[in-house]
Amino acid sequence: MRFLKKSLLARLVSYFLVLSLIGMGLTGYLVYLQATAALKTSVFERLEATALFKADALDRWIEDRSADITFLAWLPEVRTQAGILSGHAPADPEYRSAFQILSEYLTFVA
Numbered sequence: 001m002r003f004l005k006k007s008l009l010a011r012l013v014s015y016f017l018v019l020s021l022i023g024m025g026l027t028g029y030l031v032y033l034q035a036t037a038a039l040k041t042s043v044f045e046r047l048e049a050t051a052l053f054k055a056d057a058l059d060r061w062i063e064d065r066s067a068d069i070t071f072l073a074w075l076p077e078v079r080t081q082a083g084i085l086s087g088h089a090p091a092d093p094e095y096r097s098a099f100q101i102l103s104e105y106l107t108f109v110a
Contacts, residue, residue: 078102078106081098081102081105082102085102
């Protein structure tokens with residue numbers, strides 16, 4: 001410590017060193033904060049794009065299945081058997097027969 005009190009050059013060098021380390025530390029910390037913020041933004045943008053893509057794919061899948069169900073509902077055999085199912089009790093033999101026919105038909109179509 002006596003060396004720092006006696007030598008002007010040592011004091012200047014030590015002050016410069018301390019100020020440089022503080023400046024570098026502060027700069028490094030700010031760069032770190034900006035980099036983490038940029039990475040978070042990038043990740044959230046990618047996740048949002050993926051979510052939109054998956055939502056669009058799910059919407060298309062639902063529309064396709066809806067069209068399939070509508071097509072099946074308009075088939076004469078399905079309409080006939082569904083009418084029997086809606087008009088009879090489950091214990092009725094006609095109900096069981098219509099259920100069996102419809103089940104086999106839909107298994108074949110699917």
